[in-house]
Amino acid sequence: MKLENRGGKRQGAGRPKIKNPKVGISLRLSPEILAWIDSRGENRAAVIERLVRKEKDEQLDMFD
Structure with a gap:
């Protein structure tokens, strides 16, 4: 008897x-x-x- 769904990723x-x-x-x-x-x-x-996000937000605020 051969199993068709053997192995592989399980849902x-x-x-x-x-x-x-x-x-x-x-x-x-x-x-x-x-x-x-x-x-x-x-x-x-x-x-x-945190530092990069703060700088990014300050840069964006300057151009709004």
Whole structure:
């Protein structure tokens, strides 16, 4: 007896996909900047993202 639906992806299995996944990048920073980011006590990515978002919002406000 041969099973037709053997193996493969199971419907609904695994972690659900998110709508806007983040993209990994590589970034080179001076030791001074890296030490300051680390001193914040947060995840490095969270600090950098917060600062970039703040700058982006300020730039957009200047042109509105």
